[in-house]
Amino acid sequence: MSKENILQTIDADIKNTPVILFMKGTSTMPQCGFSAVVVQILNALNVPFKDVNVLADPEARQGIKDYSNWPTIPQLYIKGEFIGGSDIVREMYQTGELQQHLKDAGVLVN
Structure with missing residues (x-):
């Protein structure tokens, strides 16, 4: 897939998914401690989210870094x-800023 197609796919995922986490591993099996921390926080808040395992797709791994202009994973x-x-x-x-941000965005937080 071309870089442009990867960026279009990432853009569509981000725009069409209320909460999305680009991470190493999956929400049920994080493959790095930093990704695990974000998963634990989202789970503690009962926030439904989509996980994108960048380890399964090297193009997506580089693509999300290019998309955000942010060098590290995870990205929420x-x-x-x-x-x-x-x-x-x-x-x-x-x-408490994250909880407020989620409430302001219309994402349920318990």
Whole structure:
């Protein structure tokens, strides 16, 4: 698949999925600690999300980095907006900013 097609696919996924996490591994079997942290936070908040395993697709792995202009994985998007990686998500969760952002975006948070 061409780089342009990869970026179009990523863009469509991000725009059509309320909460999407580009990660190493899957939500049920994260393959890195940073991805696992974000999965744990989303699960703790009972937020449904789509996981994209970048280890299964090297083109997607590079594509998401090009798309966001962000060098690391995981990458969390909420309603089309890039939120950040593990450290940013953890910090936002600890301050309550993530929960508020999810509520403001219309994503249910318990």
